[in-house]
Amino acid sequence: MPQELVQNLIKGDKRVAAKLITLAEDRSPKINQIIKEINPYTGKAHIIGITGFAGVGKSCLVSQLIGEYRRRGKKVSVIAVDPNSPFTGGAILGDRIRMQSHTLDPKVFIRSMGTRGSLGGLAKATKDAIKILDAYGSDIIIVETAGVGQAEVDIIHHSHTTVVILMPGMGDEIQAIKAGITEIGDIYVINKADKEGAEETLMELREALKLSPKKREWIPPIVKTIAIKGVGIAELADKIDEHFKYLHESGEISERLRRITEAEIRDIIKEMIENKYNDKLDNPKIRKLIELTSNRELTPYDAALKILQRLCLEEVL
């Protein structure tokens, strides 16, 4: 990758940033080289994950947060993730609609990404896009996930601060609490706090957080917001900043970074092996192993081990 491209990126060239993100999304073989070259320029941004069930007002809240951080003089980037259809592979990436007031702000960059088959609420390329936007010069990178459920918790492995957004009367607050939500948040938000049931939701959440088995030094605060009116946003930004400060002062940041890196490498290993396996499905030896497994002469575990050994050997040879 020409040195000029990297220099343009760190100078804040939006077009370069966008094109590099596309290469990451396409899972280009060049991605490793790109990361190598931008690595020295990453590590500055505060990465904030925003998650919550559909309809709680994530995008509206993110838009308000962008405004708040801009008032505080920060350069803000947003990655808004939406799911691709498992059947057609297509997607409507519509989070951006609620952030349109920021489009022409030179210090705001917004990118919509489809999950493209990944199940954890993020795309495979999200971790790369974060690095690209870090090198691009973002002070704040907000990653808005595709939604939250028991499976969509990848965000905790990609962000410094995870913000979980709830709203009153979501149907069954207890269900939400059972979904493991109380384990993943560094900060909790009750949006649409002017709706009926807000106080009840807050108290139930507070109780559930107390009961959480996870021992933590940082007690997750609960912030009430009315995103559509801009209420509570400054307080939320303050709490987010406090958390970042806490991570550094307590030294917990290195533990966070280690977890993030472990997850990154794990994801890449999985991707590499899956790709190799998919590429080699027509290989006669592998077909034979699959046939033997179908005929119950081999267990799937035996077949997998043999295939894994074969895939790794081929690399070495």
Place this chain on the structure above:
Amino acid sequence: MGEKRKIRVLIAKPGLNGHDRGAKVVARALMDAGMEVIYTGLRQTPEQIVETAVQEDVDVVGLSILSGAHPILVPEVTKLLKERGLDDVLVLVGGIIPEEDIPDLKKAGVAEVFGPGTPTHEIVEYIKRHVKRRRE
């Protein structure tokens, strides 16, 4: 590595017209055809549309105009796209466009105009045939 690439399409409604059912129908059809559609909503200025096209690195910009303002808005968009170096983006226009205005739009850089009632599969096929295979 190397997944099947997705065609990214920006669907925008420049100007003041607020009727967007057509745009939404097309957006849905493109999604069903496996594309990623960034739908930016109503009342977009040419500057906003082009800035979005830059950040989202789209392959196609689809402008939906029912207001009659196309002779002004469309060339403004294509001009800004060129200025930002987005020459290889496919620009398509839909909505209410009189036949006699189409040549000027094409001269301004529009690849094709799709009037009301165009079967969506025609738009899908056109895009798949003409989108510039980018990068690498």
